[in-house]
Amino acid sequence: MITREIALARAQQIIASQKLDALVVASPWNVRYLAGTYFLTQKVIPDRLALVVVTPNAEPSFIYCSIEDASAQDESWLDDLRGYTEFVDRPMHVLADQLRVRGIATGRIGIETDYLVSTHSAELRAELPQADFVAAQGWVDKARMIKTPEEIAWLGKTTLATDAAIRAAFAATQIGEPQFNVGDRMVAHARRSGADGLQHLVLATGDTAFKVHAVPDITPLKAGVPLRVDFGMTWHGYLSDIARTAFLAPLQPRQADTYRRLEAVQQTVIASLRAGTRACDAYALCAKAYARQGLPFGMPHIGHSIGLVLHEKPMLHPRDETVLMPGMVFMVEPAVVAHDGVYHTEDMVEITEGDPRVLSRSADWAEPMEIGG
């Protein structure tokens, strides 16, 4: 996970390079990055704003709803804690006060306009009419693109645990049991590996095999069809995200053939992820690999970075020209519309000075897995 020292140093670099008097972050992920804590309620009640105010050479302020006092005191690495009372204090007023106290009511203030809703932005501008607000659009997100060794270790561990949870759930699967059971086993296994929340749980099979974001229900698992999952948990604010496809016995030759072609595509793309190449090049290469394997290709993107957000930049899509650098991590996730459903696989790849490093395979996955037989 990120440390206080590195996160705040990166914020100060933004302040220096953008000639700011203050940097204000509002998105739950960047608040997590700079304050060291993530409040569950920010996800379910976005109005309950949390903000971090960073200024040069001073302890940052952490503004949050006082309902979270115990968590903030216990978990945040920031010292200047400013809890506001919900429905009494307005978060934008508390923020404006903090900026006034720091003598920068007329300063140049970078603020996350790609997270703050228009209503809040307007409120802040009214509070500080003299300030020069600049859109801190993606600045902290860009800083987050290069993961520290501690972050990569954490992401590798949690991703491997997610993959192991899927594998364990698949291994125990029986034809005829309700779809639910597979999902429940995945979640329970991941929780026992340290996950603190569910991010997403897609399960597609039988009648829902072609739906990208199907969810498990009580339907009994059928024989002879693919079972696809796309599953992620939360781990102290960091996310995991793994898709796998297995086959409910009996595995058929046509299924095995398509699966192996998809796996060949995956290995081709992974091998190409080297420092110095561009994100869009991996996409183009992937499209060619599909053609070479005789698979239809129609994906708008074939992968994404990950960390405190599910789809972080860079994205492996045709318009992202970001040059890959050591310390980036990608989820590479080709999928194919086969004759009996969408097949999907997903791996975490670390960009290094040399060969790409796969962090997500708790098992081989090179061969199609037959389950439930």
Next chain:
Amino acid sequence: MITREIALARAQQIIASQKLDALVVASPWNVRYLAGTYFLTQKVIPDRLALVVVTPNAEPSFIYCSIEDASAQDESWLDDLRGYTEFVDRPMHVLADQLRVRGIATGRIGIETDYLVSTHSAELRAELPQADFVAAQGWVDKARMIKTPEEIAWLGKTTLATDAAIRAAFAATQIGEPQFNVGDRMVAHARRSGADGLQHLVLATGDTAFKVHAVPDITPLKAGVPLRVDFGMTWHGYLSDIARTAFLAPLQPRQADTYRRLEAVQQTVIASLRAGTRACDAYALCAKAYARQGLPFGMPHIGHSIGLVLHEKPMLHPRDETVLMPGMVFMVEPAVVAHDGVYHTEDMVEITEGDPRVLSRSADWAEPMEIGG
């Protein structure tokens, strides 16, 4: 659940009363309300905007990321489906095109500025410089305040199922088992009642008993302490939310006494929720009931409405003067900081023409529940 007819009629009422040429909704909850479908990815990837454009006397347009094509075609009750290609089309450009096609590039357009981020708002204004944009702030949310009988039936059913899941999980609880197990049982039970996703799962006991939003971990359950959960699932876009507190055996007289006082507060507040009273009055009454029971009171709010959003308006807080009307539903959730943790209870109450109707009690809950003994 809401029906197409009523949802669109309410949108047309907004258009008429606000003299709009178009109403554009962007929040996942209001898109769910008007389009009849909810995309899981809107929650985890908010950039993947979905929008509904309503104009007088025409079929509304549903703009969404084409990754969701299968779901939109299968689930939405709207006919004019406009999937855009992620990373190629810009959603705000697609929206502007739809408005131009409808001949209202210079019209009066209500748009959800309390959901759209500043970046998107600015993009839309640049696309349609002649349009008169007005903040459709809370308009659809206000329309959603009065639930239809079908919505109340659905909310009652899903809330009762959530309560039953907690009760079943408590009944099976054993001292010494990991906290996880309780949560896993709750989720599995609710899924079997039809829930399609997890909304939130708070579990506090032992060392975390005072943390408002603690999550379960591997720690074994201790004897003689309270076990508090706050648990919600998703049900076709609608949410459930129930908090309950039980006591790991042996139940102590002091615990039972505090629990009964909290329950007395709860019954007092519930009884007061009648058409014609104001939300803030229930809050004031609750504060008095705490005092009468000799309990410390420090809650910023004591309840909220619920539906497609966890905390819907009206809120039972000191500044919400909304007059209660039949068809509103409230989650009433007093909590108290006791000597050995926070005790919390939560019930769904329907406002009727007569007595308030409690929809959430799958069991009595009037007496403290001893578990694990």
